[in-house]
Amino acid sequence: MFVSRFDGQSKLLVRSLLCGTSGALRALDVFHRQQRVNPDMSLCPFMETLCQDEVTCPQTEDQPLTVEPLVCLFPALFKHNLLSFVYLVHSVLPRPAVRRLLECLTQDPRPSPWVIALVRQLERATGTHDDPPLYTPLCSQRLEELSQRLVGFGETGGWAACLSGPTVESDSQNASGSSVLRTQWKRKGRFVTLDSDCEETGQRSKRMKMDVSGGECCDVDEWSTKEETSGRSESAARAETLGEELQPAPDGPCDALPEHIKVSVLQIKELLENQTEVEVFCSMLSFPDLPEQTLPNLCSSILTPALDFSYSTAATLIRSLLLQKVLSLSEPASRCLVTAVTSLCSRYPRPACHALIGPVLEEKNMGNSQAELLNRLIEGCLDSHYRLLVLQMTFKISWGEAVLSVIHSVLDSKPDFSEELFTQFSEQLLSQGPQFTKSVKFAKMMLTVLTKYNRHVTAAHKHSLQGCLMVNETFLKKSLQAALKRITPA
Structure with missing residues (x-):
């Protein structure tokens, strides 16, 4: 709900900071990529939105409405990742913006000890206070007893x-x-x-x-x-x-991995850092045959550390680990598979589009299970640019009911259509529409186009779409014709 308060670039940072304990590193990676695209990019709008006052509803009727900074309404893990990220980039941030953010966090009615320590660390780094202690008096007492x-x-x-x-x-x-x-x-x-x-x-x-x-x-x-x-x-x-x-063996993320993977973790990291023949390496370790329950642990053991893979390396890993498992789905994806797919797609969206989403769309026998998984990726992992990339991929294939579901999911996310791209999409509607005269799913997709994207419809589009709707045989035909009639092209 709070993500909608931010602009497009800031939304990517917010989503990164919400991604588990590695959120700070993911946000730093997103920030660096945004800087490469736009060297004049500033984090000030992001910081200002976090400091905006937000009215919170009381939990009971007898409590009054309260006003808190927006940043205080996020979960503790987000605040922890946010402060770690700000500490990494505070040298390029305006001091007043950082101080205002720290002041807002001190108003948090539900403070976390880690957040308090990180606030004090930032205060020390920015010179807001003179060497504030990073620990509480209770912590000092416990350390003394432990010593x-x-x-x-x-x-x-x-x-x-x-x-x-x-x-x-x-x-x-x-x-x-x-x-x-x-x-x-x-x-x-x-x-x-x-x-x-x-x-x-x-x-x-x-x-x-x-x-x-x-x-x-x-x-x-x-x-x-x-x-x-x-x-x-x-x-x-x-x-x-x-x-x-008497000490138990450490319970780390590698414990649940297959033995041949566990003993090779260090070698895996070294090979990936050196950009060696990744396809041969994935084949030797039988990545496509790994059980699904091992995928989240493998991703956290190898992919989460600060390794910034190239496009080709990330695409090869995604293809080897996930493609066959997704293509073979005959029922909804397991939680382990969903976790692995979403983590990789969030970190490497473009390689995931070309190495996973594209091949799945091209599969002739693509079913509802695959469509459901792709819809989850579109809604939760891809920004507007990559959603449009997925839509363009559908222009090169023959549509089926499952592909219609994916296209409808893209449209519901309201990506930023250009005039040229919308024209290409309308041409696809006209060329592929005749095979869906009785398809309710196609009719619902058309209704979405006519209601949510009516400002893109030109006079030429309207004339072409009129002929497409004439052959529709579903119960939505009258609603479609009424929606088209209400459109007044500029």
């Missing part, structure tokens, strides 16, 4: 042992008087004492699988303590080894 807990831990095990949950103490530390449960964990004739609140964790750790180098796993009972040969004391080695064993 006190670290006293006595070795250099290699301090933070890891503290943050892993249960605190492991050596035999010399157990004499300090803290409550200790006489639970012992036996392994190869040696004993290690655990804190009292770690009984269940200690038992579960015996069954836990731990990742080791080379991708192999072994039980904790079979783990060999190689630290004994390093010259450290035996008790310190036992404490550090157990502290590492």
Whole structure:
């Protein structure tokens, strides 16, 4: 709802900032591309719109209407991405505009700690205040308590042992008087004492699988303590080894990927950065055969980092990962497939149009499932320029009911038609219309053209469209003729 407050260029920035935790980098990429097209582009209209007052409706009848800056009505993640983006580009922004935005964010009745910290960081960067602290008093107190807990831990095990949950103490530390449960964990004739609140964790750790180098796993009972040969004391080695064993494996985005992809993530990134033979690379890793549930993780692991692919590389990746899966749809796309398609289409709209949307439109057996997915991309991922590009792609193919659905979706989004393009579109209506005399979908599309785009209809267009409507056999025929009759060409 709030996106409509912005102009065309600013809408792209807003949509980028709403795209997850990588929104700031996406917005920066959009900004740089807009600058390349228009070197005189300014972010001032974008900042001014964010600072405009907006009337908010009360949640209950007894509450009065309130007025808040528009930026305060966006979700916390948007504000976080916005401030990160502004910090990256604040050197090219007018200081008053940045200060006004920060003042608006301080009026937020629902402040987020991260947003507060980022506001203070920007205030420090712009010289609004003299070195404001980036943390709250409560945060300072917790950091002090955490630092006190670290006293006595070795250099290699301090933070890891503290943050892993249960605190492991050596035999010399157990004499300090803290409550200790006489639970012992036996392994190869040696004993290690655990804190009292770690009984269940200690038992579960015996069954836990731990990742080791080379991708192999072994039980904790079979783990060999190689630290004994390093010259450290035996008790310190036992404490550090157990502290590492009790920590679960990191739950990152790569964990759900197939094994042959997971072990190659670094090589994948290196290959993509070097612009090597991407098609051969995608074929070797069997990208077209990957299960759909792995696609979101793969996209976040490889495509989200600050890698700015060329057009050809992005098109090849999109074609290899998604095209066959979209073409083979016989039912609505799964959530995983939709997530992967929308993320790639938002980041690389032009390659997505040519490598995915175009080939799907050209498919003779394109069905409703494919049309539904393309409509979601048109509505949520493409701006006016790329929507018109999709429309132009339909001029080169024979229309069917599914293609009509896509064209109708483009028209509903109200792209900015040029006179030449509308003339080409009207010619397509006349040439392809005779096969849809009984099609309600075609009639609804025509009604959209005559009502939403009547200012584009010239006298020549009106005369041609009159003949097209004469052969229409649907229940909308009279409505179509009435809409055409109301048009008065300039």
